[in-house]
Amino acid sequence: MKKISIEGLIIALFLILSLVWFGWLNMTRPTILILHSYAPDYSWVKDINIGLNRVLNSKYQYQVRWYYMDTKRHPFPDYKKSAGIAARHVIEKMKPDVIIAIDDDAQEYVTKYFVNDPKIRIVFSGVNNNAKDYGFDKANNVTGLLERLPLPAIRDALQVADNFKSLGRPVRLSFIGDYSAPANGDIKQVENFDWGPVQFLGVTKAHTFLEWQEAIKKMGTNSDVIMLTHYRQLTRPVAGKTVDKTKDKTLVSAKEAVTWTETNSKVPVFSANGFYSEEGGMLAIGTSPYEQGEIPAKMALKIILDGVPPNKIPIVSSTQFIVTMSEAKMKARGFELPKVYEAAARTGNKFFP
Secondary structure, three states, rough: OOOOHHHHHHHHHHHHHHHHHHHHHHHHHHHHEEEOOOOOOOOHHHHHHHHHHHOOOOOOOOEEEEEEEOOOOOOOOOHHHHHHHHHHHHHHHHOOOOEEEEHHHHHHHHHHHHHHOOOEEEEEEEEEOOOOHHHHHOOOOOOEEOOOOOOHHHHHHHHHHHHHHHHOOOOOEEEEEEOOOOHHHHHHHHHHHOOOOOOOEEEEEEHHHHHHHHHOOOOHHHOEEHHHHHHHOOOOOOOOOOOOOOOOOEEEOOHHHHHHHHHHOOOEEEEEHHHHHHOOOOEEEEHHHHHHHHHHHHHHHHHHHHHOOOHHOEEEEOEEEEEEEEEEHHHHOOOOOOHHHHHHHOOOOOOOO
């Protein structure tokens, strides 16, 4: 029988201890759960994940897990309720040290059920509504980043657009959105903003694609420009059937909604969400999704690495925005902005042919 040398024993012992150490390290590393309301192929989610990964780049210090509720493609009460129950079960089983919960559905159907839970710490992001809508204003285990539309930047852009300089009167602006939770949050912001000297004509909401089409045509007769944010929950009525606006599950694709709007609107249309241009729209001046990832990731690391309680980290509002634009659509409308806007879109790789 061949004898094992002292050197061999030392190497074997080292390997065994290394495996034990790595196993122990993996078991004791704090866990961060990224809880997305939507799906990983959604442009908004992709860019938020870029922001998250810019900060969460030291994986040897912590574990990162991902969970997607996919409520954007299934925006119906029964699905959202089930998705929320499933996500809560995952949390109860996983027992993450911190949850980074993104967009309003994650708060409405998941995190609000863990408010003041001593075992759960929450960082929210992408919230269009107010923190108090989910009980976060009275929570000792919650902090986060509110998603706020860059309305001052939008107002400034409307004032410097060449199209409107010769009007001899204030620019007339209308807003349209679907009935989604994010749209409702956006509407609160839009209605409470001081638009002066821009003349704000009000908000229109649409359940169905037909309502959307009729509203776009009507707004084109008394507005100089139309602003929108969310359009993914527009239902398509079936010929000869009475539509239950709350239960109909035949959705119009975002691409179709954008294409129809750009083709049929009598006036320029722009969005306060950057993905609008990626889906065929002319222009967007929108909240930065990268900031929506970076800031909550930094908050989460303060909690798990520095031991800072969530309620000692102030809830803040977004401050950064991005510009996206389609060169062809801008030229077709004859819509011109100072070159700095095009430069911003190009810098962010959001300038499309």
